[in-house]
Amino acid sequence: MKEVVVISGKGGTGKTSLVAAFAALAERKILVDCDVDAADLHLVLNPRIDRREDFSGGKKASILEELCTGCGKCREVCRFAAVSSVAGPDGESRFAVDPISCEGCGLCARLCPAEAIRFEPVISGQWFVSTTSYGPMVHARLGIAQANSGKLVSLLRHEARDIAEKEGFNLLIADGSPGIGCPVIASITRADLVLAVTEPTCSGLHDIQRVMDLTSHFRIPLMLCVNKWDIHPEMADRIERETAQRGARMAGRIRYDPAVTRAQIMKTTVVEYTGGAIAGDIRALWRNVVYALG
Amino acid sequence: MKIAIASGKGGTGKTTIAVNLALTVTSAGQPVTLLDCDVEEPNCHLFLKPEITGSRPVTILQPKVLEERCNGCGVCADVCEYHALTVMGKQVLVFGELCHGCGACFLLCPEKAIVEEGHPIGLVEEGSSHGIRFVQGRLNVGEVMSPAVIRQVRDRFETTGVCIIDSPPGTSCPVVESIRGVDFVLLVTEPTPFGLNDLALAVDMVRALARPFAVVLNRCDAGDEGVRLYCKREGIEILLSIPDDRRIAERYARGEIIIEQLPEYREAFNRSYRRIAALVSEGRGGANRGKEGCAA
Numbered sequence: 264m265k266e267v268v269v270i271s272g273k274g275g276t277g278k279t280s281l282v283a284a285f286a287a288l289a290e291r292k293i294l295v296d297c298d299v300d301a302a303d304l305h306l307v308l309n310p311r312i313d314r315r316e317d318f319s320g321g322k323k324a325s326i327l328e329e330l331c332t333g334c335g336k337c338r339e340v341c342r343f344a345a346v347s348s349v350a351g352p353d354g355e356s357r358f359a360v361d362p363i364s365c366e367g368c369g370l371c372a373r374l375c376p377a378e379a380i381r382f383e384p385v386i387s388g389q390w391f392v393s394t395t396s397y398g399p400m401v402h403a404r405l406g407i408a409q410a411n412s413g414k415l416v417s418l419l420r421h422e423a424r425d426i427a428e429k430e431g432f433n434l435l436i437a438d439g440s441p442g443i444g445c446p447v448i449a450s451i452t453r454a455d456l457v458l459a460v461t462e463p464t465c466s467g468l469h470d471i472q473r474v475m476d477l478t479s480h481f482r483i484p485l486m487l488c489v490n491k492w493d494i495h496p497e498m499a500d501r502i503e504r505e506t507a508q509r510g511a512r513m514a515g516r517i518r519y520d521p522a523v524t525r526a527q528i529m530k531t532t533v534v535e536y537t538g539g540a541i542a543g544d545i546r547a548l549w550r551n552v553v554y555a556l557g
Numbered sequence: 558m559k560i561a562i563a564s565g566k567g568g569t570g571k572t573t574i575a576v577n578l579a580l581t582v583t584s585a586g587q588p589v590t591l592l593d594c595d596v597e598e599p600n601c602h603l604f605l606k607p608e609i610t611g612s613r614p615v616t617i618l619q620p621k622v623l624e625e626r627c628n629g630c631g632v633c634a635d636v637c638e639y640h641a642l643t644v645m646g647k648q649v650l651v652f653g654e655l656c657h658g659c660g661a662c663f664l665l666c667p668e669k670a671i672v673e674e675g676h677p678i679g680l681v682e683e684g685s686s687h688g689i690r691f692v693q694g695r696l697n698v699g700e701v702m703s704p705a706v707i708r709q710v711r712d713r714f715e716t717t718g719v720c721i722i723d724s725p726p727g728t729s730c731p732v733v734e735s736i737r738g739v740d741f742v743l744l745v746t747e748p749t750p751f752g753l754n755d756l757a758l759a760v761d762m763v764r765a766l767a768r769p770f771a772v773v774l775n776r777c778d779a780g781d782e783g784v785r786l787y788c789k790r791e792g793i794e795i796l797l798s799i800p801d802d803r804r805i806a807e808r809y810a811r812g813e814i815i816i817e818q819l820p821e822y823r824e825a826f827n828r829s830y831r832r833i834a835a836l837v838s839e840g841r842g843g844a845n846r847g848k849e850g851c852a853a
Contacts, residue, residue, distance in 0.1 A: 273568060276567075373665065408733045409730075444731065445701035521779070528749065
């Protein structure tokens with residue numbers, strides 16, 4: 264089975280619209296939305312959820328007020344500034360943990376002399392296995408202000424690979440998140456190919472260089488796509504030249520077309536919405552990706 | 558006054574708003590600091606082209622095992638919630654990329670066989686441009702602890718004057734770190750189904766953090782009515798609408814600043830800044846603060 268992950272560095276370059284188009288073009292594949300804190304692929308692919316599971320990203324500490332003696336050890340050892348002083352029922356000082364700041368290390372619970380700190384798994388999101396008219400899809404929703412998106416991404420990819428193997432699919436297509444941090448690293452490690460989608464702007468150039476640094480750090484083959492290339496053709500040329508010098512292969516260019524937004528509004532993929540030139544760009548690009556996957 | 562620029566969806570125009578708002582404040586004669594907290598992909602510098610005058614590394618503490626003291630008891634691996642240590646026979650292996658720097662192994666090792674060393678995960682750079690004090694964080698490639706870099710940027714450089722914080726996209730820990738405790742959040746979005754879906758997630762986040770906020774609708778004439786209807790229903794103010802102007806896209810592509818190149822947009826940014834200042838001084842964004850405010 265081959266796994267291709269679409270990322271971009273910079274947000275809003277068209278990852279999800281492109282992955283949705285691939286869903287319509289590819290055969291025998293499973294889809295994964297790895298952008299777990301702002302997932303959008305479901306808005307186009309319209310999944311029917313078959314299986315729903317809670318996700319626990321880790322544990323969090325909470326202080327039992329009736330046992331807290333107010334000694335302050337927890338605040339002293341917490342390196343994430345998650346413990347603050349509150350007034351107890353007797354007016355004396357007690358302590359409380361801010362669940363949003365708590366990094367889940369458990370050090371306070373281990374060191375509390377009064378054993379007043381509970382340290383238990385928390386549900387930090389949900390993940391789903393769904394059916395779409397394009398094939399199965401694995402996706403998730405991370406709870407608001409929750410951490411550990413990387414762990415959730417790894418879980419989604421693992422589940423998707425299992426399903427693909429059981430059902431004999433030979434391709435996994437993943438929609439990644441912006442940036443180059445924790446969830447992105449979790450979505451690309453051990454992938455067969457990263458397709459980076461950029462746009463012909465100063466920011467697009469800057470951010471794609473960081474993406475290239477990342478894929479070479481993890482030694483993952485990279486293909487590049489310049490989306491909306493005709494907004495600034497000289498910058499498109501420059502991005503292709505500079506990335507090619509560093510060993511990226513070109514997957515293709517996609518022209519600017521308001522049909523991309525209209526397709527999204529109609530909840531369909533660009534290649535189904537229009538037979539125009541942009542659909543040709545995307546089909547050609549997909550053929551190059553398939554060829555590169557071997 | 559601290560104003561954070563955030564968005565659920567990427568590429569909606571956060572950096573454009575942050576840079577132009579900072580210039581608006583400085584043009585009004587007030588000192589302003591722009592903090593680029595999008596440490597995975599910091600872009601404000603591409604527009605401001607600041608002269609960087611200072612740079613220092615951001616480090617987190619990671620364990621180093623003193624082999625002569627270690628007896629392989631395995632306490633360090635047991636207490637590490639991140640599985641960053643593992644004991645093979647009598648040898649302890651440390652996986653730095655999993656370490657969150659909590660200090661549990663260091664403090665709980667019964668043999669005092671662990672010391673901590675600073676491990677560089679990024680940089681904080683300081684400079685100035687256009688009369689703006691400029692600070693940016695930059696995560697090293699391959700590192701995952703973006704929130705630690707953001708924390709350093711904010712802890713070291715926030716001032717009592719106006720601070721504008723350009724935050725990363727999304728709704729998870731790096732964003733929370735960027736907007737925690739600010740006086741006002743501007744959520745930038747675009748009028749599309751993706752923009753609406755991710756705006757609603759971002760609104761849930763700022764409400765969970767009880768921050769006052771309003772929306773900036775970028776490329777406001779290039780989609781559908783979903784975002785406007787949502788804001789109306791939720792009682793959320795759309796503080797600024799920017800049209801889908803090809804000239805803005807072209808200037809952005811070249812790394813130019815809108816209010817310098819297209820002065821007709823200057824008044825809209827002035828008005829937005831005055832409105833934010835008024836809402837903050839009245840303790841408002843009020844209808845939007847917290848869950849209870851939403852019902853009012």
